[in-house]
Amino acid sequence: MTYALIGARIFNDNTTWLDGYAVVIDAGRITAVTPEGALDPAIERQSTSGLLVPGFIDVQVNGGGGVLFNDSPNVEGITAIGAAHRAYGTTGFLPTFITDTPARMRQAIAATREAAAQQAPGLLGVHLEGPFLNPARKGIHDPALIRPMDDDDIRQITALAHDLPENMRVHVTLAPEMVEATAIDQLIAAGVVLSAGHTAASAEAIIDARARGLSGFTHLFNAMPPLTSRDPGPVGVAFTDPESFCGLIVDLHHASPIALKAAIRAHGPERMMLVTDAMSSVGFSEDTFALLGRQITRADGRLTADDGTLAGSDLDMASAVRNTVNCLDVSLEEALRMASLYPAMFLRVENELGRITPGYQANLVALDADLNVSGSWINGIGTPPQ
Structure with missing residues (x-):
């Protein structure tokens, strides 16, 4: 299943903040970080908010x-x-x-x-x-x-x-x-x-x-x-x-x-x-x-x-x-x-984890303005905090 997370400010590649961008996820991996306006209309969109950072x-x-x-x-x-x-x-x-x-x-x-x-x-x-x-x-x-x-x-x-x-x-x-x-x-x-x-x-x-x-x-x-x-x-x-x-x-x-x-x-x-x-x-x-x-x-x-x-x-x-x-x-x-x-x-897994960039595992965290966790994804599977 391919879907896109939209609405959050993205800490792209652990160096730059992106506004108005989406993270596209397929089969547990990030396949693209792209402007929301450039998304394929057929891709499912899932809204989030605040900051989207590496897990x-x-x-x-x-x-x-x-x-x-x-x-x-x-x-x-x-x-x-x-x-x-x-x-x-x-x-x-x-x-x-x-x-x-x-x-x-x-x-x-x-x-x-x-x-x-x-x-x-x-x-x-x-x-x-x-x-x-x-x-x-x-x-x-x-x-x-x-x-x-x-x-x-x-x-x-x-x-x-x-x-x-x-x-x-x-x-x-x-x-x-x-x-x-x-x-x-x-x-x-x-x-x-x-x-x-x-x-x-x-x-x-x-x-x-x-x-x-x-x-x-x-x-x-x-x-x-x-x-x-x-x-x-x-x-x-x-x-x-x-x-x-x-x-x-x-x-x-x-x-x-x-x-x-x-x-x-x-x-x-x-x-x-x-x-x-x-x-x-x-x-x-x-x-x-x-x-x-x-x-x-x-x-x-x-x-x-x-x-x-x-x-x-x-x-x-x-x-x-x-x-x-x-x-x-x-x-x-x-x-x-x-x-x-x-x-x-x-852990020598920096080629898989620790960044929001294409090819990496979709392990992500959403944070609110006070840096509290509002959602998380492991291998692209999202679960809100318990």
Whole structure:
């Protein structure tokens, strides 16, 4: 079925705003961006309004809609998380599985393989955040479950990377100082996307991992040592390596707006990615939930354990975009790229996603004047927010 979306201001090719234009969609892809007056009269028109922008891509989504991936490592859990975040403009996501038992991780890997085979809406792969972390920077992760990477882990992860469709990725967050260089080499060779996180690595160790193919940093600033004059660490490398990708949780709790501004100005906005690190509370009314046996409480936009440790976030991508524009001195255009194009580049799917241009998948979001989501499309199939 061919149809055209009309009536919105279009963020064309992630660079230019177009008024009076239409986006023509056929078989799930954008086939043209053309003046409305030039449309073939036979093409069905669907009216929208406000801004039409590329769909948001979130590479760190622990849960949503009352579901945590660790608790529901199955196709139903993945689908429910995607549906909850779609209401906030996320049309592509990596369900994120945090440190857990080896058996549970195998379940998550199997669920990802099956969800990919079933073409779960918006699924772009999986993010394994741990368990190959540094206990000294554990955050909310259970230190009893943090462990070294072994040959079976490498086999499972590389097998999944091989089995997934070519437009999906396995993303692993690890502490480079806790993983053998040969293991990093094997994962990179298999096409796995690696990020440093929950790490106390020296700058030299990070630089070495980057040279081996590490792509960047998971939730920059959080669960890593701060930059100091004689020990710049991961943050210092991130600031001075504009080719690295950095995830930013712009909920205004995980990092100060001043720190986030400093990171963007030092590194440059390109390859800075908005992520949510969202837990099950997003799109869900309950203010408490269990995370690996610990009670987590939502209050004033923060999720914390009883000892005050931050436990992921209550953030959605639309709110992340608004916070970035309103609090970080970033233009709307750049914030939209941070939510779409740069994550697509990180996942190496920028030839398919992250732009409104002919040939790309029709993953789109409509925003009103306040940057709230008024509609979304995944592979050309439109569904209003739930």
